[in-house]
Amino acid sequence: MNIKFSICLLLVSFFKLNAQSVVKSPDGKLAVSVSADNGMPQY
Numbered sequence: 001m002n003i004k005f006s007i008c009l010l011l012v013s014f015f016k017l018n019a020q021s022v023v024k025s026p027d028g029k030l031a032v033s034v035s036a037d038n039g040m041p042q043y
Contacts, residue, residue, distance in 0.1 A: 008032070008043050 011023055011034055024031045035042050 008034070009041070011043075 011032070021034050022031055023034060032043050
């Protein structure tokens with residue numbers, strides 16, 4: 001669980017806080033939508 005949370009925080013740090021991005025696994029079976037809501041990361 002801690003590894004997944006750390007990866008999500010790392011991904012959020014690479015994106016602008018006002019942008020929304022979708023990160024997909026190489027096989028396309030897993031996707032995470034990363035965005036910011038009032039400066040708080042949402043995934």
